[in-house]
Amino acid sequence: MKPNFTQKVTNWGNFLVVEKEMKSEDSIQKIKEFVQNNNEVIARGNGRCYGDASLSEHILSTKRLNKFISFDRLNGVIECESGVLLSEVLEVCVPQGYFLYVTPGTKFVSVGGAIASDVHGKNHHLEGCFSEYVQEFSLLNEKSEVITCSRTENSEKFWATIGGMGLTGIIISAKFKLKNIETAYIRQESIKADNLDEIFKLFEESGAWTYSVAWIDCLQKGKKLGKSILMRGEHAFRHELSKNLQENPLRLKSKLMPTIPFYLPNFVLNKWTVKLFNWLYFIKQQKKETKNYVDYETFFYPLDVMNDWNKIYGKEGFIQYQMVIPKENGKEGMKKILETIAKSGNGSFLAVLKLFGKNNPEAYNSFPMEGYTLALDFKVNKNLKNLVEKLDVIVEEFGGRIYLTKDSMSKSSLTNYLQNVQNPKFVSLQHKRIINNN
Numbered sequence: 001m002k003p004n005f006t007q008k009v010t011n012w013g014n015f016l017v018v019e020k021e022m023k024s025e026d027s028i029q030k031i032k033e034f035v036q037n038n039n040e041v042i043a044r045g046n047g048r049c050y051g052d053a054s055l056s057e058h059i060l061s062t063k064r065l066n067k068f069i070s071f072d073r074l075n076g077v078i079e080c081e082s083g084v085l086l087s088e089v090l091e092v093c094v095p096q097g098y099f100l101y102v103t104p105g106t107k108f109v110s111v112g113g114a115i116a117s118d119v120h121g122k123n124h125h126l127e128g129c130f131s132e133y134v135q136e137f138s139l140l141n142e143k144s145e146v147i148t149c150s151r152t153e154n155s156e157k158f159w160a161t162i163g164g165m166g167l168t169g170i171i172i173s174a175k176f177k178l179k180n181i182e183t184a185y186i187r188q189e190s191i192k193a194d195n196l197d198e199i200f201k202l203f204e205e206s207g208a209w210t211y212s213v214a215w216i217d218c219l220q221k222g223k224k225l226g227k228s229i230l231m232r233g234e235h236a237f238r239h240e241l242s243k244n245l246q247e248n249p250l251r252l253k254s255k256l257m258p259t260i261p262f263y264l265p266n267f268v269l270n271k272w273t274v275k276l277f278n279w280l281y282f283i284k285q286q287k288k289e290t291k292n293y294v295d296y297e298t299f300f301y302p303l304d305v306m307n308d309w310n311k312i313y314g315k316e317g318f319i320q321y322q323m324v325i326p327k328e329n330g331k332e333g334m335k336k337i338l339e340t341i342a343k344s345g346n347g348s349f350l351a352v353l354k355l356f357g358k359n360n361p362e363a364y365n366s367f368p369m370e371g372y373t374l375a376l377d378f379k380v381n382k383n384l385k386n387l388v389e390k391l392d393v394i395v396e397e398f399g400g401r402i403y404l405t406k407d408s409m410s411k412s413s414l415t416n417y418l419q420n421v422q423n424p425k426f427v428s429l430q431h432k433r434i435i436n437n438n
């Protein structure tokens with residue numbers, strides 16, 4: 001007989017739906033008991049990883065670890081429990097003139113999830129990963145002890161946990177540094193690139209910009225392969241804003257967030273709707289280059305404007321495939337990848353290219369390496385596994401790797417940068433799959 005507290009759980013891709021035990025506790029004692037009483041436990045933040053990383057036989061949801069502990073306004077250091085979402089951190093810190101040093105493309109991830117995946121943003125080439133700004137965290141380890149981990153205390157556990165995908169224990173709380181901002185706005189430039197050569201040149205030229213990212217139309221072929229729009233940005237100073245924004249430069253008006261109410265039927269999203277979407281996206285920007293000011297939500301979180309947008313992919317779900325190719329092979333590797341995707345006819349609504357700077361060698365479980373990273377969404381269909389296998393071969397050939405927090409079906413050899421995390425207590429379905437594939 002099944003224990004009566006099992007429930008259906010799935011992550012953002014809705015690809016793998018499992019029925020497992022999931023508990024959410026706010027008392028450390030209860031979390032300790034849960035860990036003591038079970039093997040194969042994994043922490044789950046907000047389920048914004050795409051595949052099976054935060055799924056296991058026994059899932060500890062951190063949703064109730066949602067309290068702020070302290071905010072040092074003078075030095076911009078915040079301490080909170082691990083289930084606090086980055087959106088909640090922003091609500092507290094932006095009005096005080098602070099912003100996250102590193103933020104992923106959605107603000108709906110937990111602090112614990114941001115550390116466990118060591119997330120990156122549009123500024124990795126200059127400012128690195130989330131972990132660069134983490135001063136310490138407390139971790140419930142395999143012995144059910146809560147230990148403090150920092151660069152000087154339990155430093156082995158500190159580095160194994162960063163990018164460690166929850167396999168070293170449960171992060172209970174964390175303390176991290178914020179960056180100063182004068183306004184909640186970004187000075188943005190958007191530049192169209194006709195092909196891969198142009199977009200790579202633009203990235204090189206934009207090296208001094210704090211933020212850069214490109215949106216690629218991956219159904220283009222031949223001379224138009226790599227057709228894209230580069231967006232680069234800087235936090236705006238107060239004096240740059242219009243007079244009415246200068247009055248309250250750290251406040252944004254609240255916005256209505258529409259919700260996708262149900263899973264769209266399978267036929268809605270296909271090669272032709274993706275083509276139409278890409279066409280509309282490019283036509284929206286008429287000039288080769290535009291300059292404007294946008295609020296931080298528009299710049300950093302364009303996908304967050306709609307709740308549950310993952311439902312547009314239908315009940316079968318979707319995967320995200322994110323790889324990095326070392327810089328020296330970047331263009332050649334991306335060319336081969338984009339050609340393979342265009343040939344397969346598997347359109348991707350979302351295809352985002354970013355530049356990574358040098359990685360921090362101490363954070364050995366972090367995904368980034370100096371090079372170009374491309375993230376693509378693919379609706380699940382019967383040919384997808386075949387496409388992923390082909391892409392994996394190219395990534396391997398060019399010395400790249402796959403981002404674990406996005407992975408759902410990749411080759412284990414592309415994810416084996418994950419080290420020092422093996423123990424029977426904390427196990428995820430993803431880790432089991434990777435080990436079994438070896």
Ligand SMILES: Cc1cc2nc3c(=O)[nH]c(=O)nc-3n(C[C@H](O)[C@H](O)[C@H](O)COP(=O)(O)OP(=O)(O)OC[C@H]3O[C@@H](n4cnc5c(N)ncnc54)[C@H](O)[C@@H]3O)c2cc1C
Pocket residue numbers: 011012042043044045046047048049050053054062082083103104105106108109110111112113114116117118119120121164165166167169170171172303405406428
């Ligand atoms: C629209 C969208 C855009 C994204 N853009 C980016 C991006 O630009 N850059 C980027 O790096 N990522 C990006 N991501 C991925 C996302 O940032 C990561 O998957 C992040 O880890 C999700 O956090 P979560 O709180 O939802 O954690 P979950 O998805 O629940 O878990 C993710 C991993 O963290 C572990 N974990 C969670 N909480 C804890 C804890 N308290 N203790 C120990 N381990 C824990 C889990 O076990 C799991 O291995 C994006 C995701 C989406 C949906």
